Amino acid sequence: MPTFAQVMEEVMDTTKVKEAVRDRYSEAARRVTSGGASCCATPTAASCCDAITSNLYDNAQKDALPDTAVFASLGCGNPSALAQLSEGEIVLDLGSGGGIDVLLSARRVGPTGKVYGLDMTDEMLALARENQRKAGIQNVEFLKGEIEHIPLPDNSVDVIISNCVINLSGDKDRVLQEAFRVLRPSGRFAVSDVVTRGEVPAEIRQKMLLWVGCIAGALRDEEYTDKLARAGFQSIGIEPTRVYAIEDAREFLADKGVDVDALAPQVEGKFMSAFIRAVKPVTSANKTVEAACCSTTTCCS
Ligand SMILES: C[S@@+](CC[C@H](N)C(=O)[O-])C[C@H]1O[C@@H](n2cnc3c(N)ncnc32)[C@H](O)[C@@H]1O
DSSP states (O other), X not given: OOOHHHHHHHOOSHHHHHHHHHHHHHHHHHHHHTTXXXXXXXXXXXXXXXXXXXXXXXXXXXXXXXXXXXXTOOOSSOHHHHXXXXXXXXXXXXXXXXXXXXXXXXXXXXXXXXXXXXXXXXHHXXXXXXXXXXXXOOSEEEEEOBTTBOSSOTTOEEEEEEESOGXXXXXXXXXXXXXXXXXEEEEEEEEEEEEEOSOOOHHHHHHHHHHHTOSSOXXXXXXXXXXXXXXXXXXXXXXXXXXXXXXXXXXXXXXXXXXXXXXXXHHTTTEEEEEEEEEOOOOHHHHHHHHHXXXXXXXXX
């Protein structure tokens, strides 16, 4: 049977990418449900600890959640801590996994706010709903669907968060257009994701991204900015939160026959997790939409 990495190397089209992603995360959810950790969240899972998913949340955040929400954490940042969230806001988490960021955000927006978690993998949704039940949090709803086709109306969300998911999509333009569509004017995009910086030879890039788990491929920081701008966003910023060292990937790369020491100068400082912010502007077209909405319904609170 081919290894996960071999399958990934052969993956060419977006349907195959999506199937591979779904298989990978249903397996991760099953591991947590059967008493393990998705990867690095427990001391007993140290053998699979990696530089990407480890130590993202502080003890106060972890202590406030069911173990199975913490064990299922597969992100590369802590977007709900970095995002500005206020009481009463509506938040959407793209690719919510076991629900860790949804549950943390739900406490921040309080009972007058609401947090949606969107995920395409049934096993992750089941785990997230069970975590919500254990946490006793009401102002949360997990939705089944794809981040390329968000099942929410236009202008219905104040803040979009996401944690290491957009890099998994084979159609990132579509994801960003959908994010723009569902955000209200002045709504915020506040996402953790893996990005690359500068030139890296294609073969090396592919191997490093396999290590990071970026199945469809991470964007360069400049590409991310361009795509966000093309989707209509403004006030775009990309702030590195964790820059990966070649040492972090040594074992994985050496296993693949890569001469890690020779590779080091081409990799250092170029692969990172980052916090990506942007704002949906209030344009005159948006104002018209809001005015029409306010005059007929209660949707403008
Ligand atoms: C790397 S995990 C991150 C989970 C969660 N954000 C966290 O921090 O633990 C990726 C999650 O995104 C979901 N996912 C990946 N691609 C998706 C897509 N195109 N549409 C919806 N969900 C997707 C997977 O099912 C998985 O639960």
